[in-house]
Amino acid sequence: MTRSISLLLLGLLALSAALLLPLVSDSRFLTLFLTQLAVMVTFAMSYNVLLGQTGLLSFGHAVYFGGGVFAALYLITAIGGGALALPLEFVPLGGALAGLAMAAVLGLVSVRRAGTTFAMISLGMAELITAAAMVFPSVFGGEQGVSTDRMVDVTLTGLGYGRPSEIYLLVLVWALVSVALMVFLSRSPLGRMANAVRDNPQRVEFLGYDPYWIRFLQFCIAGTFAGLAGSLFALTFEIANAEVFGLRTSANVLIATYLGGITYVLGPVVGAFVVLLLELNLARITDAWLFYYGLLFLAIILFAPRGLTGILAGLPGALRRHGPASCLRRALVWGPAVLSGLVGGVMLVELSYHLSNSFDPSDPLRLFWRDVDATNWGVWALALGACALSAALVLRARRGGRRPQVVAAPMVEEGS
Amino acid sequence: MMTASAPALSIRDLHKDFGAAQIIRGISLDVREGSFHAVIGPNGAGKSTFFNLISGRFAPTSGKILLGDTDISGMRPYRINRLGLSRSFQITNIFNEMSVFENIRCALMWPGRAGYCFWRRASGYRRIGAEAERLIDEIGLSARAGEKAGNLSYAEQRALEVGMTIAGDARVLLFDEPTAGMNHNEVEQFAGFLRKVAVGRTVMMVEHDMNVVFSLADRVSVLVYGQIIATGTPEEIRQDPAVREAYLGAEA
Numbered sequence: 134m135t136r137s138i139s140l141l142l143l144g145l146l147a148l149s150a151a152l153l154l155p156l157v158s159d160s161r162f163l164t165l166f167l168t169q170l171a172v173m174v175t176f177a178m179s180y181n182v183l184l185g186q187t188g189l190l191s192f193g194h195a196v197y198f199g200g201g202v203f204a205a206l207y208l209i210t211a212i213g214g215g216a217l218a219l220p221l222e223f224v225p226l227g228g229a230l231a232g233l234a235m236a237a238v239l240g241l242v243s244v245r246r247a248g249t250t251f252a253m254i255s256l257g258m259a260e261l262i263t264a265a266a267m268v269f270p271s272v273f274g275g276e277q278g279v280s281t282d283r284m285v286d287v288t289l290t291g292l293g294y295g296r297p298s299e300i301y302l303l304v305l306v307w308a309l310v311s312v313a314l315m316v317f318l319s320r321s322p323l324g325r326m327a328n329a330v331r332d333n334p335q336r337v338e339f340l341g342y343d344p345y346w347i348r349f350l351q352f353c354i355a356g357t358f359a360g361l362a363g364s365l366f367a368l369t370f371e372i373a374n375a376e377v378f379g380l381r382t383s384a385n386v387l388i389a390t391y392l393g394g395i396t397y398v399l400g401p402v403v404g405a406f407v408v409l410l411l412e413l414n415l416a417r418i419t420d421a422w423l424f425y426y427g428l429l430f431l432a433i434i435l436f437a438p439r440g441l442t443g444i445l446a447g448l449p450g451a452l453r454r455h456g457p458a459s460c461l462r463r464a465l466v467w468g469p470a471v472l473s474g475l476v477g478g479v480m481l482v483e484l485s486y487h488l489s490n491s492f493d494p495s496d497p498l499r500l501f502w503r504d505v506d507a508t509n510w511g512v513w514a515l516a517l518g519a520c521a522l523s524a525a526l527v528l529r530a531r532r533g534g535r536r537p538q539v540v541a542a543p544m545v546e547e548g549s
Numbered sequence: 550m551m552t553a554s555a556p557a558l559s560i561r562d563l564h565k566d567f568g569a570a571q572i573i574r575g576i577s578l579d580v581r582e583g584s585f586h587a588v589i590g591p592n593g594a595g596k597s598t599f600f601n602l603i604s605g606r607f608a609p610t611s612g613k614i615l616l617g618d619t620d621i622s623g624m625r626p627y628r629i630n631r632l633g634l635s636r637s638f639q640i641t642n643i644f645n646e647m648s649v650f651e652n653i654r655c656a657l658m659w660p661g662r663a664g665y666c667f668w669r670r671a672s673g674y675r676r677i678g679a680e681a682e683r684l685i686d687e688i689g690l691s692a693r694a695g696e697k698a699g700n701l702s703y704a705e706q707r708a709l710e711v712g713m714t715i716a717g718d719a720r721v722l723l724f725d726e727p728t729a730g731m732n733h734n735e736v737e738q739f740a741g742f743l744r745k746v747a748v749g750r751t752v753m754m755v756e757h758d759m760n761v762v763f764s765l766a767d768r769v770s771v772l773v774y775g776q777i778i779a780t781g782t783p784e785e786i787r788q789d790p791a792v793r794e795a796y797l798g799a800e801a
Contacts, residue, residue, distance in 0.1 A: 317670070322663035325671045329655045332644035338626040339604065339636055340713070341659030350665055396646075 151305060164297045165369075170409050171301075171308035172365045177389045177401035178315050179358035184387070185395035186319055187351040188331030189244070190252045193259030195382035197356040199266070200235045201228030201363025202373045203273065206281045209367065213285040220289040225307045225364040232360015236353045244348035247334060259383055266375035278374030281367070294368075304365045311358050316398055318354060327351045388430050394440025403442045421486045425479075470526035476501075477519030484513060555617075557582040557721050557751035558603070558634075563612035563622075565595075565602055565775075572598045573609070574775035580721075580768075585752045587762045590772035591795075596755045597639065599772065600725050603753075604636040605629040616721065631659065635719035639726045639755075641706045643713065645699030649690050652698050653681045653712055660717030680716075688712040688742070704735045708742075715746050722746070724754040728761055740765060763787075771795070 151167060176198055183189040208227045211217040219227075243254050266273040273279060284295045292299045318324050326347050329337050334344040367373060376382075385408065393404020411429075415422035437444050452460055480500060487498045487507040497504035505512045556579035565573040572595045580586045590596050601607045603614055605626035614622040621629045644652050654677060658664075661677035672678060685694050688708045693701060698709060711727055727743060728736045740761050746752075747765070756762050762769060763783045770780040771792050779789045786792055 318667050320670050320672070321667040322658050322669070322671045322674070323665050323667040325651065326655060326658060326665075328647055328651070329644050332646050333642060336638075336642045336644065336713075337655075339630055340656050341627050341630040341717075342665075343625070343627050346665060350667065354667070 148309075161297055164301050166409065166413060168297065168301045168304050168369050169413075170406060171304045172362055172369060173386075173389060173405035173409050174402050175308045175311045175365060176359060176362035176386050177393065177405045178312055179355045179362060180386045180390045181395055181398075181401045182315060182318075182327075182351055182355040182358070184390055185397075185400070186324060186331065187247075187327040187348060189247055189348065189352070190387075191255040191355075192252055192380065192383050192387070193255035193257075193262075194355070194359055194386055195378055195380070196239070196259055196262045197232040197235050197359035198363040198366070198382060198386075199262070199373075199375075199378035200231040200356075201360030202367045202377050203279065203363075204228050204231030204360065205364035205367035206279050206371075206373060208364075209281040209283055209285065209371075212287055213282055218287060220287050221283065221285050221294060221368075222289045222303060224368060225361050228364020228367070229357045229361040232363065233353055233357040235360070236356020240349050240352040240356065244345060244352050247330075247344075247348065256380075259378065259380060263375060263378040263380075266378050273375040276374060278372055280372040283368055283371055300368055304369060307361065307365055311361055312399075312402070315354075315358060319398055323347065323350055388426075392430060392433055392440055394442035396439055397442040397446070400440050400442040403445070404440065407441060419483065419486075420490060421482050424482060466530045470523050470530055472523075473519045473526065474523030477516050477521075477523055480512070480516035480519065484516060555582060556580055556615075557584075557617065558753065559613075559615040560603070561613040561615070563599075563602060563614065564610045565598055565607060566610045572775055573602065576612075576772075576775070576777050578770060578777060578780065580751060580753055582751055583749070584768050585747050585754070585766050586768045586770065587754050587756055587766035588770050588772055589756065589759075589762055594772045595775040596772055597725060600636065600723050600753075600755060604634065604723060630719070633718070633720040634723070635714050635717065635721070636723035637710050637714040637725055637727060639729055641703075641710050643698045643706060643709055645697070647698060648695050649685060649698055649701070649709060650681060650694045652709055653684055653716055654678065656713040656716035657681055657684075660719075684712055684716055704731055704739075707731065707739070711743070711746070719750070721751045721753070724752065724756075726755055726757060728756065728758055736761060 151171075176194075179197075180191070180194050183191050183194070205224050205228045208217070208219070208224050209221065212219055212221060212224070239258055243251060243258065267275070283300065284293055288294065292302075294300050294303060319327075326337065326342055329340075329342075330344045330347045337344050337347070363377070366377075389404040389408040390401045391404065392407055393402065394400030397403075408426075411422065411426055415425060419425075433440060439447075455463075483498065483500055484507045487496075488494045491498075491507075495506060495508045498507050500512075558578075558580040560576055560578045563573055563576040564571070576599065588596055588599065598607070602609050602622075605621065605624050605628070608623040612622065613620055616629065616632055616634055619632055621632060621634070644655065647655070654671070657677045657680055658671075661674055661680070663671070663674055663677060682691075682694070685691055688711065690701075690705060690708060690712070693705060698706065701709060707727065707730075711724070714722060714724070724743070728739050731739060736758060743752075743754075743761075744765055754762075754766070766783055768780065769783050769786040770777050771786060771789075772778075773795050778795060779786060779792050781789065
């Protein structure tokens, strides 16, 4: 009970922050960041309806997102041109409908089997749709894409939606409604049976349910909210080309969802936040951001399969089990090792990138708030030294002995 | 002829081939309403295949399976289940990542008419929830209701497996080696539990433990090389010379 209350408080806090931040600071960057975050959260949550809830690994979720994007772009243009008397606020419904329609058609063939078959079909669908979209530049606009103008006369609230903060409000409301709906759906009988299909589809068949229908309905739900997310994207950027259907978009949502943690209902929210933060901020700082992005993804897969949310959710339990003193000691032992490793690694990566990518390698490189010369061996030695220090600290920390306990215990018994 | 009651399950000249291999070679069998019918036989006799044919996992090559009056041969498992036949598995077959409560509740969803509903909360189905709690109590897992099924001990998982099978209102139950892998004490406890479960239902069971078979079953069929060589009361089976030769052999 106390846990759900604290969760609720946390949610309210985050919500009020999301509402107030753009009003307090007049930063366009912040507003745009939060708008994109809302879009990404909706998209990632819809993806997790497949991956986390139903156990369907899709490489082509962007298809339904893209469907929503283009449906919304044309809808907005139609409203602006006076052909349609729909208030702009309801455009996301059109996107959702487009996503649903596409999922209902493509889902029929996609969800016959789970596992590798489903993954491969989703990949094929994505390629197929992207290629098809490229062939029809009259509809999808080819390279330069399709654009629209969201400043239309027909709105419900009377807002013009020209300013970023206004469109942010609209996107936020729809994102919140979507997230709430998806959480609700995950708790319905269908949502629970989807979990069962994820764990053991064969057994589900012997409990009176057809796994195919469960997968299909979940696929439609995922498609619907992906389409809705796509329409929010269209409202925000007012332009898109056929690339949105492509693998880049699909991979992005997969990574965001997985980073956040697929076993948690709200895990994708955390993942979307981190991915967007990296995409927008890291990209401004370093050319090697994709490298770090991939590295983080790998680290999560290898060391924290329950994602960032899993790490966060596991912290209070670990504190309680081992006591704060022991946790602090471990942090003190492992902290410097990880930190020096990170510093050394980042230095090496940046130096290498600078040497191979800049016109003149002897140009100063901005590294940890200082200008350094990448052709100077001293800075390389420093980087290698940090790495070596990290390795030494890791070795010492392991010998200090908390981690290999499990392995060590039976061996001692054998020897004695 | 059995005049007491109509058969709950009736198998007519059932055949199943896998390629050139004939696994089930013409089984005809009536399982009377309300009886506890054991199927015994040596390894590789086709017992599991027989159960897989009845429950719909495989389609028969030829022959008929009647559940009451309905021909269920070749039907998909979920349709057979909806008609009132539920089965357990020899290898524990549960939802590992979900709690014990969720496992049982999933087994109650269809019988509880929750269907593919997505517009109501699962916890809103009070009757299903209450029934799940009652059933968990019955299989002795109340203290573990919130535990992940994958974390249960082997015997607990077996109990959960059977619990999922008896959830709902299936008239005919198939148990595929329910006591496999249990120790002596657990087997004895479990046999008592199975006897309780069987009251008012028709049960068919594949079992290796002869003590369990002879203490629970009122009818026994002996399956050897895909054919039933004898059916009768436990006493008749014990005496049957063909059975003694083919199967019980050294044990009897």
